[in-house]
Every structure is written in C-alpha cells, then in structure tokens.
Amino acid sequence: MGVSDATLRRRATFAAGLGASMQPMNGKSAAGSQSSVTADFGRDNGLGKRDRLVETVRSKSKTEKLKRTNDISERMSCHKTQESLLSSASGYSNYRGILNWCVVMLVLSNARLFLENLLRYGVLVDPIQVISLFVKDPYSWPAACLVIVSNMFILVALYTERWLSKGSFTERVGFQVHCINMVTMLTFPAAVVLMVPSLTPVGGAFVVGTHTILFLKLYSFKDVNLWCRELSSVKAKKLARSLSCPSAQHLNGGDHKVCYPGNLTIRDMYYFVFAPTLCYELNFPRSPNIRMSFLLRRLFEMLFFTQMLVGLTQQWMIPIIQSSMKPLEDMDLTRMAERLLRLAVPNHLLWLMFFYGFFHSSMNFSAELLRFGDRQFYKDWWNSETVTYFWQNWNIPVHKWCLRHFYKPLLRRGFSKMVSQSAVFFLSAFFHEYLVSIPLRMFRLWAFTGMMAQIPLAWFVGRFLRGNYGNAAVWMSIIIGQPFAVLMYVHDFYVLHYRQEAD
DSSP, X not given: OOOOHHHHHHHHHHHHHHHXXXXXXXXXXXXXXXXXXXXXXXXXXXXXXXXXXXHHHXXXXXXXXXXXXXXXXXHHOOOOOOOOTTSGGGOOOOOHHHHHHHHHHXXXXXXXXXXXXXXXXXXXOOHHHHHHHHBSSTTOOHHHHHHHHHHHHHHHHHHHXXXXXXXXXXXXXXXXXXXXXXXXXXXXXHHHHHHOTTBOHHHHHHHHHHHHHHHHHHHHHHHHHHHHHHHHHTTOSSXXXXXXXXXXXXXXXXXXXXXTXXXXXXXXXXXXXXXSOSSOOSSOOBOSSOOHHHHHHHHHHHHHHHHHHHHHIIIIIHHHHHHHHHHHHHTOHHHHHHHHHHHHHHHHHXXXXXXXXXXXXXXXXXXXXXXXXXXXXXXXXXXXXSHHHHHHHSOHHHHHHHIIIIIHHHHHTTOOHHHHHHHHHHHHHHHHHHHHHHHHTOOOOHHHHHHHTHHHHHHHHHXXXXXXXXXXXXXXXXXXXXXXXXXXXXXXXXXXXXXXXXX
16 A cells, blocks of 8 residues: 655654754763662662661561460460479479578467466576586585596596607507596596585586596597507508698698607697597697687677576476476376477477587687687588488587597498497497486486487488488487487486475
C-alpha cells in the first residue's frame, strides 16, 4: 500500500526536530550524573531510617505480644515438678530461722522454770555455803596439803629419768621405780580421802582429779623419754623430729630447740605439768606472744561460768534432787521417771556450761599464759553421728593420750582393733569410777557400768542408725546416759548422809 507525499514530509519534519532537541541534553549529561547519584543516596538513606524505625516498632509489638502470651501461659499453668523444702531430696539446708526459733523457745521455757523455782523455793544461792564445800574446818586444809604433796611424785619421775639418761639405772629398775611412783600417786590420795573425814566431796574430787591428771602426764613423760633412749641406743645420728628437735616452723621467736637429755630440767618438767595437754613432747609448739585482751576474756568467762554453775546447782539442781528421794525410796516408777527427766535437763545444761568453761575458757587461759600453741582441745562433737566419733572429739587431750600411749601400743603388740577399743573404754570406765566413788566414799559402779555400756551402744548406733538419727541417738546418750549415772551417785549420797534431814 503506498504512502502519500504529505505523510512522508510530516515524518521527516518530526525526526529533524527530535535530533535538534537531543543535542543540548548531551552536554549536560556528565555534569548531572553526580548530582543524580547524590540524590539517589539521600533517598536510599531516608528509606533505611524509615525501615529501621518500622523494624523497631514491629519488634516491640512482637515483644509485647510475646509477654501477653507468656502472661496468659503463666495464668494457665502455675505448677512444676519440685520437692518440699523440708524433704531431704530438696537439698535445702538454710534452717537458720528454725534454729533461732528453737533458741527462743528454749530461753522462754527455761525462764518459766526459773520463775517457777523462785516462786516455790525463793533465793537459795548462798556464797558462804560454797566455801564449806571445800573445807569443813577453816584450820584444816587436807586437800591443799595433798596437792602440795603431789610435787614429790613429779620430782621422783624427773630424777628417775635423769638417772636413766646417765646410765645409773637399768631400764628394768627405772620401770619398777616409775610403776611404784605412779601406783602410789593413785592409791595414796584415795586412801587419805577415804580415811580423813574433814575432806569434803568437792575437795576430794579436786584431789583425785589433780592426781589423775598428773598420772597421765607422768606416764607420757616416761614413754617419750624411753623412746628417745631407744633411738639413741641404735646410734641414730639425729633424733626423730617429732620427739626431739622439730623444724623451725614448729617453734616461734627466740625459743630454743631442746634435745634429749637436755629436756630433763625442772623448768621443762613444770612447764609440761601446767600446760593444757596430757602428751609430752620435747619441743611444744609455741605462740609468738601473750594477747592480754584474749587472756582477760577467758578469765572473765571462767569466773562467770563458775558462778553460774554454783548458783544453778544450788537454785535448781538441789531442790529437784531433794524432792526425788522419796519416790526413789518408795520405788514409784512413774514419779521416778518424772523426777529423773526433770533432773536430766538442768544436769545437761550444767554439763554444757562445764564443757565450755573448762575446755574452752580455762584451757585457753592456761595455753595463752604459757604461750602453748596447740589449742585444739575439742572438735565438732555436737555433729557426732556415732558414739565413737563423740568420744574421739569431745575431749581431745584425753583422746590423744589414749591413742598414743594405750591404743596404738596394743595394736603394735598384735591385739585387734575391737579388743583395743574395748580396753580403752575399760580404762576410761575405771577412771570415771575412781573420780566419782572415792570423793563420795561409796562404791556403786554406776559410772563404770555406764562407760562399759558405751561399747554395745556404739555398735548399735554405728550399725543401724545414720545421719540425723545417729546424731539424735548420741544426744540422747549424752543427756540421759553419763549424766544419769552421776545423778544416781548424788542421789545415793544424799540418801546415805541426809535421809533424816530430808524426812
């Protein structure tokens, strides 16, 4: 199909105009390219800020939705698998509030008993009566004389060891002299206490207690010096550190090391006599100085607990003991049980005060005064889960002596552990009976039986009871066992000597 001439002319005119219009644009293209890029970047930056703002709003909305969902879920479900706090499986152990509650209840209950006692009996504390417990005749002091005489046994042991170190005695003769000296040390004061009526029970207990402590100390003194001679006899170039010359870390300040036989002096002997230990060493650990503030605190505690023990005994113990004599004589089992339970609580409290006043205050006082370094006089016996653990930790000086000078020597001689442990309990039972029966001048074997009963009790608790049950059994044995035997002696003493007065 053909195209008219007019149409062709219109097309040519349009093309020429289009080319003329494009020529000015080509000159401006290079200059405008940079400004166009900058404008595009600005538009992109503005879009990025808006996008981030939108994303923040969206995330906040999602968080709020999630919180609302969680709140709804928590309202829908409020339980999870967990144990009760008082269950052993919970692992909870912070019972401080319950302990404080127990202390408050104990104080309130004993305050009630104290007020009841005051209302019923009045004030019974009499300081003058305390003096009469030690002496009957103010011009006769047999207990003090016996304590002074005990120096003779100390000097005999010291000079016997001196002669043995020089070879003046044979070992057999020295052993015989030591045996005679130590047997006399136990029998002589006992005979005087039993035969001299002016000696009171308290004075007699002080005398036999002093001589028992000296007996254990001198036995240890004999053994350690014997071990030193045995080491010297095999021509040892240097004595064992634990027996003769310890390293510098065991000594402080300007203290001199002592080697055998340089330890056999009056000064060394009497330092050991007054030191709060039963086990002898040539060189004791020493503290660097004496702390006066510590010393005065322990002295105050000693005086305070002594007054507390005497006052509570007069005000609380003696009235209960006097009221318990009639039911015990009539064998009224119900009233006997009630009186004994009434006696058990104050007796146990007095025993706890005695423990703190003697093993902490008194022994720390003497240790600080003598700069004695080993202050471990007791361990955590209150956490005992077995009877054996209690006896090993409540009186460390006696435990160390029994372990070092009695239990281990029996093992070295071939005895079994069971036989050796039974022998240790037998020795302890003997001394408990000796310390109670001699001052009271009567023999009932309550203390001996109570100590020997610890052997089957220790086996039963160790075999069948564990954890808190074992600890509860130990506390029951402390509260009702050993103090019960002491109470029986006190009751028998009052029955024998004050029956007419009570009637």
